[in-house]
Amino acid sequence: MDPRVHEHAEVLVDWSARIEPGDDVVLAVEEDAHELAVAVAEQLGAVGANLLATYESSEVSRAYVKAHDGGFEAGAHELAMLQEADAFLALGGGRNTTAKADVGGETQQAHSRAREAIREARMATDWVKTVHPTRSLAQQAGMAFEEYQDFVYDAVLRNWEALAEEMAEVKEVLDEGREVRLLKDRDDQPTTDLWMSIEGRTAVNSAASVAYDSHNLPSGEVFTAPYDTEGTVFFDVPMTINDRRVRDVHLRFEDGEVVEFAAEQGEEVLEAELDTDAGARRLGELGIGMNRGIDRFTDNILFDEKMGDTVHLALGRAYDANLPDGETGNQSAIHTDMIADVSQDSRIEVDGETIQRDGVFWFEDGFGEA
Amino acid sequence: MDPRVHEHAEVLVDWSARIEPGDDVVLAVEEDAHELAVAVAEQLGAVGANLLATYESSEVSRAYVKAHDGGFEAGAHELAMLQEADAFLALGGGRNTTAKADVGGETQQAHSRAREAIREARMATDWVKTVHPTRSLAQQAGMAFEEYQDFVYDAVLRNWEALAEEMAEVKEVLDEGREVRLLKDRDDQPTTDLWMSIEGRTAVNSAASVAYDSHNLPSGEVFTAPYDTEGTVFFDVPMTINDRRVRDVHLRFEDGEVVEFAAEQGEEVLEAELDTDAGARRLGELGIGMNRGIDRFTDNILFDEKMGDTVHLALGRAYDANLPDGETGNQSAIHTDMIADVSQDSRIEVDGETIQRDGVFWFEDGFGEA
Known part of the structure; x- marks a missing residue:
């Protein structure tokens, strides 16, 4: 076995999920994640x-939901399992990312709605999602x-510990800051000049560990919940929304809301x-990507x-997690990420101070410390 | 997909496990049983x-138990899942039947002992074990x-319904009978002449359905619990005991107990x-194989x-299931089947009447009805 599979399992169990003796762990294995499952089992x-x-097989799930009359129920056995579980480790890695392409949207939604209690029980555990590299994902x-x-x-x-320390510096600046400004030119023309309020909001240092309220491996971003957005922004990293490709999105915000939009594709x-819905035109998240091991769009x-050097x-x-206790942030049925x-x-810039320039942070170059 | 996979799934869900709407079903899938899992999911x-x-991966299990210090526990999450489950469908079919060959016997036993409550919870459901044909099993x-x-x-x-009716006839004879005699010659020399008491015992019509207290698919046997065994018996179908081949076993019983034994191999x-232990020298089961779809030792x-035409x-x-309420039958840590x-x-013969001659039952040939 590739020694990196074992290292992956160690990071997942020790750093990410912080598994302890006697913990009841659910290991959710996708069709082609067998090798990682073996390594994680050894670690557990x-x-x-x-x-x-x-x-966790998309093909099994597809066969089930397509044959069902649509009156789905949450299984008491699955719920009981999750309620007793301390941790839930999801090992992605299927054989076909479009295995459920012919399941109707209504069926998917009905199945998803019926499983709300199961999702909540899972999120109440120390859950972590990771993926095993498969040919389908390649x-x-x-x-x-x-x-x-x-x-x-x-x-x-x-080196998650070192990255967590760097991200803590960015979190501190965002926690103390009142306003973020994002600027970007293309061919010497400004394409992005966006202001967002972040005052009173708490940033999350997403360091790929439940100890940091971070549930993805890999992770490596610092995110907060902005509001009162003003200005224009251009997203040049391609994205997939509802299984459709969308490219080169321009948005213009006024009073926190999208008032103009355009896209080259989609x-x-x-x-x-x-x-x-109403909340779909407002921002729910500002995230700063800091994982430089991720160097391309996949x-x-x-x-x-x-991805490092992206927002x-x-x-x-x-x-x-970004809001003061008891406060509700932007509400919506969607949470659609777009990347620049x-x-x-x-x-x-945060409160007029540059914290990153051309992908380089102030603590890397010292430029903001004067 | 081979249409027989769908038929297999239908037999499992409808005939064997008698699944009803709203039942909470655990589908336990071995590494290479994916296709059958898809078909069963559709049926469910x-x-x-x-x-x-x-x-259910032997390789995952091997990695886990070998890395563990041996102080195994039954997971509360697994127990809770089974306690809420109505049915447990085990789809055998791995990639290597010797995947756990290098796990020590003590480790296996310690793991198995710690999981006693889990096994009991599983047996309290409508459980059925079947296998998907894999290359490893081939x-x-x-x-x-x-x-x-x-x-x-x-x-x-x-045609399980028809077979269940035939087996019901054999069950009736065994339920009413007091004594079974088994006779066999080889090259005109008697190799088997064995008497067993069965009075007061109840035979099970194992018709591959929980409705018949039968939990294997395929099944097709009628079995009871004999005692006071006397005489000799020869088993000519090869068998595997604790992963070792054993062939051509002779046993001689006196007062219900094995007093002489021999084997050509093992x-x-x-x-x-x-x-x-003491019970290991006494019989716990007499079974009459009646599935003529099974025509060879595998x-x-x-x-x-x-297998049809075997005992x-x-x-x-x-x-x-073979004993009157409250009565305990032969006790032992082993239950080792040997086939003739x-x-x-x-x-x-049952009480002097021939019920089967050279593999043919009385109701097939009419010879016992006079």
């Missing part, structure tokens, strides 16, 4: 946790299999997103939004 | 049951893959079995013991 055995593996990323393996392990096998998809949001904004729902490359001709 | 969706699939059977597929579907896709394995007890006896523990071919030069 070494720690002395109690292992129960579930089989294909989605447009990469050779070995090339994709290198990509995944570069993203996952970081504009009608973008329009449908914006029309979902059409997988687990990786894309953490992402999400239209729609805000995360509770800020490695060149770009600047991020 | 059509019925309107609630599906939770678990991943290899164990010494067969080509397609040949093995045909073999499995011949065994599984029976005699030391047989001796160790007999020395396990080194898999799920199939072997149901099997088990040393060790008796099943409660009775298709030729053989006779089964």
Whole structure:
């Protein structure tokens, strides 16, 4: 077995999920994640946790939901399992990312709605989502299999402790800041000049560990929940919204709301997103990607939004973790991330101080310390 | 997909497990049983049951138990899942039947002991065990893959209702009978002449359905719990005991107990079995195989013991289902099945009446009805 599979398992169990002896752990294994499941099982055995593996197959799920009359129920057995579980480790890695392409949207939604209590029980555990590199994911990323393996392990096998310390510095600046300004030029023309209020909001240091309220491996972003957005923004990293490609999105905000929009590709998809509900035209998240192991777009949001030298904004729902206790942030049925490359001709300012210039942070270059 | 996979799923869900709308079903999927899992999921969706699939991988289990310090616990999450489950459908079919060959016996036993409550909770559901034909099982059977597929579907896709009616006739004779005599010659020499008391015992019509207290698919045997065994018996179907091959076993019983034994191969394995405990030298089961879809030995007890024209006896523990309420049968840590071919030069008598001669039952030939 590739030694990196074992290292991946160690990071997942020790750093990300903080598994302890006697913990009741659900290991949710997708069709082609077998190798990682074996390595994680070994790690769980070494720690002395109690292992129960579930089989997360898109093909099994497709067959089930298509044959069902649509009156779905949450299984009491699944709910009981999750209520007793201390941790839930989801090992992504299927054989076909479009395995459920022929399941109708209504069926998917009905199934998803019926499983709300199951989702909540899962989120109440120390859950972590990761992926095992499979040929299907390599294909989605447009990469050779070995090339994709290198990509995944570069993203996952970081010095997380060191990255968490760097991200803590960014979190501190955002926590204390009142206003973020994002600037970007293209061919010497300004494409982005956006102001957002962040006062009173708490940033999350997403360091790929439940100890940091971070549930993705890889992670590596600092995010907060902005409001009162004004100005224009351009997203140049391609994205997939509802299984459709969307490219080169321009948005203009007034009084916190999108008042103009355009896209080179998929504009009608973008329009449908914006029309979902009132909150769909407001921002729910500002995230700063800081994982430099992720150096390219692979059409997988687990990786894309953490890419180093990028910033992402999400239209729609805000995360509770960013809000003061009892306060509700932006509400919406959607949370749609859009990503901008800020490695060149770009600047991020907090309260007038530059914290990143062309992808380089102030603490890396000292430029903001004067 | 081979249409027989769908038929297999239908038999499992409808005939064997009797799944009803709203049932909470655990689908336990071995590594290579994916296709059958998809077909069963479709069937469960059509019925309107609630599906939770678990991943039963010998390699995952091996990695876990080998890394563990041996102080195993039953996971509260697994126990809770089973306590809420109505049915447990085990889909066998791995990639390597010897995947756990390097796990020490003590480790296996410690793991198994710690999981006693889990096993009991599983047995309290409407559980059914079946197998999907895999290359690994074909290899164990010494067969080509397609040949093995045909073999499995011949065994599984029976007219179970008709077979259940035939088996009911045999059950009735055994329920009313006091004594069974088993006779067999080889080259005109008697090799088997065995008497067993069965008075007061209840036979089980194992018709591959929970409705018949039968939990294997395929099944197709009628079994009871004999006692006061006297005489000699010869088992000519090869068997695997504790992963070792044992062949051509002779046993002689006096006062219900084995007093002489011999085997052409694996005699030391047989001796160790007999020395396990006091009950290991007494019979726990007499079974009459009636599944004529199973026409050969495949080194898999799920199939072997149901083979048409065979009789099997088990040393060790008796099943409660064969005993009057409150009565305990033979007790032992082992239950070791040994199989005799009775298709030729053989006779089964109950209270002096022949019920089977050279593999043919009285109701097939009318010979016992005069």
